[in-house]
Amino acid sequence: MSLALIIPDRKLDDLQQRLALALADTRIEIWPDIRKPEEVEFAVVWKQPHGSLAALPNLKAIQCFGAGVDAILADPTLPALPIARIVDPGLTQTMVRYLDGVLSYYRLRLDLFSASQQQALWQPKGPRRIAHICVLGLGELGAAAAAHFAALGYSVSGWARTAKVLPHIRCYSGTEELGSAVAGADIVICLLPLTAATENMLAEDFFNRLTPGAIFINVARGAIVDDDALLAALDSGQVQAACLDVFRQEPLPAEHPFWQHPAILITPHVSAVTNVATVVEQIADNYRRSQGGEPLCNPVDMGRGY
Ligand code: NAP
Numbered sequence: 001m002s003l004a005l006i007i008p009d010r011k012l013d014d015l016q017q018r019l020a021l022a023l024a025d026t027r028i029e030i031w032p033d034i035r036k037p038e039e040v041e042f043a044v045v046w047k048q049p050h051g052s053l054a055a056l057p058n059l060k061a062i063q064c065f066g067a068g069v070d071a072i073l074a075d076p077t078l079p080a081l082p083i084a085r086i087v088d089p090g091l092t093q094t095m096v097r098y099l100d101g102v103l104s105y106y107r108l109r110l111d112l113f114s115a116s117q118q119q120a121l122w123q124p125k126g127p128r129r130i131a132h133i134c135v136l137g138l139g140e141l142g143a144a145a146a147a148h149f150a151a152l153g154y155s156v157s158g159w160a161r162t163a164k165v166l167p168h169i170r171c172y173s174g175t176e177e178l179g180s181a182v183a184g185a186d187i188v189i190c191l192l193p194l195t196a197a198t199e200n201m202l203a204e205d206f207f208n209r210l211t212p213g214a215i216f217i218n219v220a221r222g223a224i225v226d227d228d229a230l231l232a233a234l235d236s237g238q239v240q241a242a243c244l245d246v247f248r249q250e251p252l253p254a255e256h257p258f259w260q261h262p263a264i265l266i267t268p269h270v271s272a273v274t275n276v277a278t279v280v281e282q283i284a285d286n287y288r289r290s291q292g293g294e295p296l297c298n299p300v301d302m303g304r305g306y
């Protein structure tokens with residue numbers, strides 16, 4: 001029996017070696033050079049080419065190599081099998097640190113000073129007033145980010161699909177409470193999964209509901225945001241600035257207007273990259289579970305799509 005890694009465009013030596021150590025009797029195959037497709041029972045995948053999972057006739061379970069499973073579910077030939085995703089304290093900490101850094105960037109007005117430097121302009125100004133942060137999505141990552149900022153003394157609101165009670169966070173849920181969640185927020189952070197319900201959800205209506213001059217951060221998925229609506233909100237000043245780590249198309253095409261927009265900070269999908277060392281044990285554990293016919297850890301709910 002074997003395990004297949006279907007993770008195009010990433011060096012896989014480290015993952016392969018660590019899995020081989022953790023699962024001594026299991027052959028690790030690497031797509032596209034899978035020698036015996038009929039022997040593969042478990043696949044670890046990230047942005048798998050459509051059809052690659054359907055070509056494994058005896059597959060029992062699928063392990064996503066990241067937190068978001070939208071790319072897996074987009075495959076029209078996806079076999080109906082249990083899917084697990086990564087939930088890792090190390091990944092969560094990386095995301096929280098990234099968001100903390102972005103918050104400092106805007107609080108210290110580094111966006112403004114960086115633009116002034118391009119013109120050799122000496123323009124001192126005090127820090128931006130950032131008092132209220134809203135986090136959209138209160139799952140593994142969103143709840144941790146919200147708790148982090150609340151512990152730093154910010155006023156924090158959060159929004160999820162279902163109602164929640166979280167210490168020091170004003171929680172809202174459902175479409176009808178989105179406006180209340182973002183009301184008064186100086187910074188809005190998107191940590192929603194990309195699903196049929198969230199695709200293009202953050203569009204003109206949403207940006208119009210924000211406090212004029214709010215800052216928007218998207219570290220979730222690009223297709224949750226209507227790009228044109230965001231550009232219009234930035235051009236009108238309704239949104240003061242945006243930090244974008246994720247995009248509808250990645251890499252972001254060279255001609256995309258986001259690249260040249262003076263109010264947009266772009267990072268190339270790096271806010272929380274899966275760390276092989278911290279996730280290898282949960283992948284090996286899920287492999288053993290699937291072999292033993294046990295439910296996977298961190299399962300994806302196919303009905304919800306995340
Ligand atoms: P998660 O634990 O599944 O949490 C998702 C949250 O979003 C939950 O609170 C959920 O509400 C809420 N939600 C889902 N659909 C909603 C809807 N229609 N309306 C309102 N709220 C909704 O996910 P996570 O682990 O925190 O990760 C979130 C996303 O971050 C991932 O899906 C991935 O796309 C992205 N991500 C990006 C990076 C990066 O490097 N940029 C890294 C990791 C993850 P309930 O709690 O009520 O279910």
Ligand code: GLV
Binds near residue numbers: 066068272273274
């Ligand atoms: C990265 O984007 C992830 O979903 O883990």
